[in-house]
Amino acid sequence: MIGNFFHLVFFLPLYNALIWLSSILPGGDIGLAIVILTLIVKVILFPLQHRMSKTQAALKKLEPELQKLKEKYADDKSEQAKQLMALYREHGVNPLSGFIILLIQLPVLLALFWVFKDSFTLRPEWFYSFVTPPAVSNTLFLGLLDITTKSYILAILVGLSQFFQMKLVLPPQSATGEKNAKNSLASDFTRGLNLQMQYFMPVMVMFIGFSLPAAISLYWFTSNLFAIGHEIFVNQKLKEKKALN
Numbered sequence: 498m499i500g501n502f503f504h505l506v507f508f509l510p511l512y513n514a515l516i517w518l519s520s521i522l523p524g525g526d527i528g529l530a531i532v533i534l535t536l537i538v539k540v541i542l543f544p545l546q547h548r549m550s551k552t553q554a555a556l557k558k559l560e561p562e563l564q565k566l567k568e569k570y571a572d573d574k575s576e577q578a579k580q581l582m583a584l585y586r587e588h589g590v591n592p593l594s595g596f597i598i599l600l601i602q603l604p605v606l607l608a609l610f611w612v613f614k615d616s617f618t619l620r621p622e623w624f625y626s627f628v629t630p631p632a633v634s635n636t637l638f639l640g641l642l643d644i645t646t647k648s649y650i651l652a653i654l655v656g657l658s659q660f661f662q663m664k665l666v667l668p669p670q671s672a673t674g675e676k677n678a679k680n681s682l683a684s685d686f687t688r689g690l691n692l693q694m695q696y697f698m699p700v701m702v703m704f705i706g707f708s709l710p711a712a713i714s715l716y717w718f719t720s721n722l723f724a725i726g727h728e729i730f731v732n733q734k735l736k737e738k739k740a741l742n
Contacts, residue, residue, distance in 0.1 A: 507608035511538070513628045515612055516619070525631035528638025528715055531613055535719040538609060542602055543727075550731045553666060555590045613716045638715065648711035655714050656703025658721035663695045665728035 511534070518530035539546070556563075562584060570577035585591065619630055636645050706714045 503604065503608070507604050508611060509623060509625075511605075511608050511612045512620075512623055513625045516624065516630055517628050519635075520629055520631040524640075525633045525635040526638065526640075527634065527636055528642065528644045528712070531638075531644070531712060531715050532719050535609065535716050536723065538605060539720065539723045542605065545602055546724075546727060547731070550727060552590060555588060559584065559588060559590065609716065610713065613712045614710070638711070642711055642715075644712040644715060645710055647707060647709065648714055649707060651711050651714040651718060652703050652706025652709075655706045655717045655721065656699045658718055658725065659702045660695065660699035662721050662724050662728065663698060665725065665732065 514537075515527070515530050515534050518533055519525050519527045522529050522533075563581065566580045566584065567577060570580060619634055621630070624630060636643055638644050642648060642651070702717075706717065
């Protein structure tokens with residue numbers, strides 16, 4: 498039941514959009530269609546993603562104050578929770594909103610993954626009646642890269658772009674409360690987790706890319722570039738707002 502719903506509501510519309518794009522693009526370039534469809538979906542989801550990015554940026558800004566409250570009420574978890582919620586309300590931040598927005602986006606992103614995974618396979622039974630398949634199924638992206646095979650160069654680019662994206666998203670290691678942080682197991686754990694996310698995750702993503710068709714790596718790389726540009730935009734707006742205050 499859930500599988501049929503996912504197939505009908507998410508997979509088929511995106512699959513047909515990809516087929517339609519490849520049919521109107523010069524040479525029926527499926528790789529170029531993947532890039533364009535990824536950007537279209539990212540633009541449609543932009544309001545949700547922008548709200549999530551603003552929440553993440555606000556949480557990064559509040560990190561020193563959050564750390565102080567956690568240390569101050571380390572022995573009273575109930576009071577700690579009250580103070581943290583009060584701080585969130587004061588700054589108009591809902592820490593759960595990012596998770597909720599991610600859940601909303603997840604079916605679409607998963608559908609994109611499966612569409613691009615099978616992008617070089619034309620299934621007439623999946624076509625809408627008004628969608629005409631391309632005369633030629635061209636799997637050479639820009640005439641250079643076969644998206645049906647593995648691409649180590651593209652996988653490395655995915656890993657590098659993932660690194661820069663994580664660097665923009667994760668909170669910086671602040672010197673605020675450095676003395677207490679060194680003696681705090683929770684702070685050390687958070688710092689270690691952030692370092693693993695920033696360095697280990699991109700390496701893991703790169704090795705995953707080594708085993709996937711270039712079509713998936715192309716989608717992943719395009720998504721990362723869009724996310725990097727978005728994070729830079731959000732951070733710049735926050736700096737401008739801070740300068741005005």
